[in-house]
Amino acid sequence: QVQLVQSGAEVKKPGASVKVSCKASGNTFTSYDINWVRQAPGQGLEWVGFMNPNTGYTGYSQSFQGRVTMTGSISTVYMELSSLRSEDTAVYYCARGRGITRGFDYWGQGTLVTVSS
Amino acid sequence: QSALTQPPSASGSPGQSVTISCTGTSSDVGGYNYVSWYQLHPGKAPKLMIYEVNKRPSGVPDRFSGSKSGNTASLTVSGLQTEDEADYYCNSYAGINNLVFGTGTKVTVL
Numbered sequence A: 001q002v003q004l005v006q007s008g009a010e011v012k013k014p015g016a017s018v019k020v021s022c023k024a025s026g027n028t029f030t031s032y033d034i035n036w037v038r039q040a041p042g043q044g045l046e047w048v049g050f051m052n053p054n055t056g057y058t059g060y061s062q063s064f065q066g067r068v069t070m071t072g073s074i075s076t077v078y079m080e081l082s083s084l085r086s087e088d089t090a091v092y093y094c095a096r097g098r099g100i101t102r103g104f105d106y107w108g109q110g111t112l113v114t115v116s117s
Numbered sequence B: 001q002s003a004l005t006q007p008p009s010a011s012g013s014p015g016q017s018v019t020i021s022c023t024g025t026s027s028d029v030g031g032y033n034y035v036s037w038y039q040l041h042p043g044k045a046p047k048l049m050i051y052e053v054n055k056r057p058s059g060v061p062d063r064f065s066g067s068k069s070g071n072t073a074s075l076t077v078s079g080l081q082t083e084d085e086a087d088y089y090c091n092s093y094a095g096i097n098n099l100v101f102g103t104g105t106k107v108t109v110l
Helices: none
Strands: A003-005 A011-012 A018-023 A033-037 A045-051 A058-060 A069-073 A075-079 A090-097 A104-107 A113-117 B008-011 B019-023 B033-039 B045-050 B064-069 B072-077 B088-091 B100-103 B103-107
Touching: A003 A090, A003 A104, A011 A018, A018 A033, A018 A113, A033 A069, A045 A069, A045 A075, A045 A090, A045 B088, A045 B100, A058 A069, A075 A090, A104 B045, A104 B072, B008 B019, B019 B088, B019 B103, B033 B064, B045 B064, B072 B088
Parallel strands: A011 A113, B008 B103
Antiparallel strands: A003 A018, A018 A075, A033 A045, A033 A090, A045 A058, A069 A075, A090 A104, A090 A113, B019 B072, B033 B045, B033 B088, B064 B072, B088 B100, B088 B103
16 A cells, blocks of 8 residues: 655744654655655645656756755655745645656655745 | 646536646647646545546546647546545646646535
8 A cells, every 4th residue: 555644734933944754654765756745735746846756866846946956765755945935835745756747646744834924 | 837727616516527628839738648647635635636647546447537638637536426525636847847737626525
């Protein structure tokens, strides 16, 4: 049974960084990529980027280039977002896929990141 | 990269069909056969319903189908059931390290 388990909610001040983890439970990320998608309150889904835990390859949305870093291994992947602003307040999901073309079949439970002074 | 355009809402009675459109450009929807659809229930993680335009993951009822024509992809839900009431989002590959989501559609079962 594939499960992606994310770390708990975070509250950060503007300008700070946040690091969210995504752990494979009952399986590993072998042969898969891990994507990060966020949903701000009342807004739609937004793709942040992805990482191949096997090779370390990362690909980031231009909207987050320079502020996001994805690291990890075949058991746990991390997403770090820096220079936080209020607009980054959102639920962040990790999701398993093969690249970014074939859909994301398993998702984490989501991590609420709140940016507030 | 602009979000793909979806109608804000769609509705149908139980047993009827509803079709949701997802309009992009030749740089995303029209350029690749890599459109996916997700179902979101409040407070729950998204669920993959369709990938690569018209493929269904195992476990997704065949009431859900996908298609594409030009720069517009569509998701059709046939035989609407109350549990189909949810938000639906499309996404499309738009080039290397570029994935764009749609604006989302709220489906209401009347």
